[in-house]
Amino acid sequence: MLKRIARTAGFSGLLAALLLTxxxxxWVAPLILQAETYESAAPVAEHHSHGDSAEEGHGHSHDAWSPQDGWQRVLSTTGANLVVAVGFALILAALYSLREPSRTGTGALWGLAGFAVFCLAPTLGLPPELPGTAAADLGQRQSWWIGTAAATALGLALLVFAAPKWLKAVGAVLLVMPHLIGAPQPEVHQSLAPEALQTQFKIASWLTNAAFWLALGLLSAWLYHRPRHS
Known part of the structure; x- marks a missing residue:
C-alpha cells in the first residue's frame, strides 16, 4: 500500500507540476514581470512612503537572492511546484486508501475539492497579489490561510460524507465561517500595478491552479487504479 501511494504521488505530482509550470x-509569469516594471519605475520617495507595509507583508529584501529571468526562474519555479505537487498528491493518494475512487473520473472531483480547499477559499479573502501590493502582517495572513483551508476541508467532508443533517449543517457553517470572520487586511489598500493587471493576475492564478488540481486528481486516480490491472 505504501509503495502504491508513493508511486501514485511521485508520478502524478511530477506530471501535474510540469503542467503547472x-x-x-x-500566462502568470509575464504578468508578474509586467508588474515588476511598475515596481521598478516607482519613484524612490513614493516607494518608501507607500511601500513599507507592502515590503513588510511580502518580506522583500533588496539583498536577498532571487532567480534571474530565464532558465533560473523556470528551474526554481519547477522545483517549487514539484515539491508542492508531490505533497498534495500524497494527500490525495492517502485519501484514496481510505475511500478508493470508483473510477478515474472521480479523481476530478477530488481535484476540484483540493482546488476549493487550498486555492479558491483562501484566495477569496487573500487574493493573489502582484509585486508592489500592500499586504497585512505575514503571520496573520498565514494563520487565516491555514484556518480557512482546514475549515473548508472539514466542511466539505461533512457535507459530502456525513449522514446526519445536523453534521451537514455544521459543514456549511464551517465553509462560511472564515469569510464571516474576515481575512487580515493592510491599513492602506494600494498597489503600484494597474487594477486591470491585478484582475488579469487573479484570473490567471485561479485558472492555472484549477487546471493543476484537475490534472492532479485525474492522474492520481488513474495511477492509483493502475496496479490493480497490471
Whole structure:
C-alpha cells in the first residue's frame, strides 16, 4: 500500500507540476514581470512612503537572492511546484486508501475539492497579489490561510460524507465561517500595478491552479487504479 501511494504521488505530482509550470510560464509569469516594471519605475520617495507595509507583508529584501529571468526562474519555479505537487498528491493518494475512487473520473472531483480547499477559499479573502501590493502582517495572513483551508476541508467532508443533517449543517457553517470572520487586511489598500493587471493576475492564478488540481486528481486516480490491472 505504501509503495502504491508513493508511486501514485511521485508520478502524478511530477506530471501535474510540469503542467503547472508550463501554464505559469505562458500566462502568470509575464504578468508578474509586467508588474515588476511598475515596481521598478516607482519613484524612490513614493516607494518608501507607500511601500513599507507592502515590503513588510511580502518580506522583500533588496539583498536577498532571487532567480534571474530565464532558465533560473523556470528551474526554481519547477522545483517549487514539484515539491508542492508531490505533497498534495500524497494527500490525495492517502485519501484514496481510505475511500478508493470508483473510477478515474472521480479523481476530478477530488481535484476540484483540493482546488476549493487550498486555492479558491483562501484566495477569496487573500487574493493573489502582484509585486508592489500592500499586504497585512505575514503571520496573520498565514494563520487565516491555514484556518480557512482546514475549515473548508472539514466542511466539505461533512457535507459530502456525513449522514446526519445536523453534521451537514455544521459543514456549511464551517465553509462560511472564515469569510464571516474576515481575512487580515493592510491599513492602506494600494498597489503600484494597474487594477486591470491585478484582475488579469487573479484570473490567471485561479485558472492555472484549477487546471493543476484537475490534472492532479485525474492522474492520481488513474495511477492509483493502475496496479490493480497490471
Amino acid at each position: 508550463l501554464l505559469q510560464s505562458l
